[in-house]
Amino acid sequence: HISSHSGQGGRSCTRGTSTPADNYQLARRRTLQVVVSSLLTEAGFESAEKAAVETMTEMLQSYLSEIGRSAKSYYEHTARTQPTIPDIVVTLIEMGFNVDTLPAYAKRSQRMVITAPPVTNHPVTPKALSAGQNKPHPAHIPSHLPEFPDPHTYIKTPTCREPVCDYQVLREKAASQRRDVERALTRFMAKTGETQSLFKDDTSTFPLIAARPLTIPYLNALLPSELELQQVEETDSSEQDDQTDTENLTMHMQADDSGTEKENTSILQQNSLKGEDTLIDNPYLRPVKKPKLRRKK
Structure with missing residues (x-):
């Protein structure tokens, strides 16, 4: 009991x-x-x-x-x-x-013997990041003091890499980055705009960006670009003081060609009105604007 x-x-x-x-x-x-x-x-x-x-x-x-x-x-x-x-x-x-x-x-006769309790060994916790063997104590340090820490705590281990300076490696890396950017933009434009496929049955394997048809396709090739017009204006303004006769001649030529320019502008306005209805509000699908060159004074 x-x-x-x-x-x-x-x-x-x-x-x-x-x-x-x-x-x-x-x-x-x-x-x-x-x-x-x-x-x-x-x-x-x-x-x-x-x-x-x-x-x-x-x-x-x-x-x-x-x-x-x-x-x-x-x-x-x-x-x-x-x-x-x-x-x-x-x-x-x-x-x-x-x-x-x-x-x-x-030495009494009726004494009872009590067995010793079982001794359980404490679980040894594994050391994290154990690398190499611990350094022993020198002769001047007593043995009852704690051991040295793990070698990875005080050994120098560089973690940064030296920059790559090889020309071939840099060119290959730049080419791969450019290819990835172009591929990502192409996929984005294919997902946001109209696409065409090489195969009739499967339309998602090789999507191609659909070309927008124009009423007069050769008109863009005949008309000068904004960059060329700007260069012409800069050259005209620089030579204005020295070539007055040439300026008068160009004024007459502009007066003669005013009729043809009016026709071209009317055609462009009609094409732009037609394109505004079908144009998607997407910055990647807008026409490219070339930067303006400023003349050094």
């Missing part, structure tokens, strides 16, 4: 404990309860209340703690770090215990 009571008390103490310090205190407390239960059995008791077992366990724990504290003060007083048997004997005498009765009590 005593063992069962002590076991139930141990189970009640295990609830809510998870840290290693709490587990150590719980194991020590349970061992003391087993010792108290065995002493009560040797004295002839068949059962005991849980409160009585807990009280005697607390008394035994206080008695052992006082023995350890007194023994520690004795061996520290003599400049030692480990206790000896004389320290324990002096402690027991100081606490009023008759040391001569210990041999006879240890």
Whole structure:
């Protein structure tokens, strides 16, 4: 009955404990309860209340703690770090215990032998980023000091790469980037605008950007571009002071060709009105605007 009571008390103490310090205190407390239960059995008791077992366990724990504290003060007083048997004997005498009765009590016939609790090895936590072997301590460093850290914490390990300066590699990289940009733009335009396919059945394998038909296709080739017109205007403005006769001649030519220009502008306006209805509001599908060249003064 005593063992069962002590076991139930141990189970009640295990609830809510998870840290290693709490587990150590719980194991020590349970061992003391087993010792108290065995002493009560040797004295002839068949059962005991849980409160009585807990009280005697607390008394035994206080008695052992006082023995350890007194023994520690004795061996520290003599400049030692480990206790000896004389320290324990002096402690027991100081606490009023008759040391001569210990041999006879240890050889009693009805004593119960308590088996030692099983020793569980602590799980070894693997070291993260373990590289190489740890450096041993030099001769001037004591062995009880902590070991050196892992070599990867203080060995120089460069993490940046040197820039590539090879001409062939740079040209290949630039060409691949240009090809990727062109491919991405082509796919974007194919998804946002009208497309044509090489195959009748499958329209998504090789999409091609559909060409917009013009009413007069050769008109764009005959008309000068904005860049050419700007260059002509710049040359005319630079030579205006020196070539007055040429300017008058060009004015007459413009007056003669005004009729043909009006016809061309009317045709362009009609084409632009027709194209505004079908033109998609997409910046990639707008006509290309060439940059204007500014004349250096």
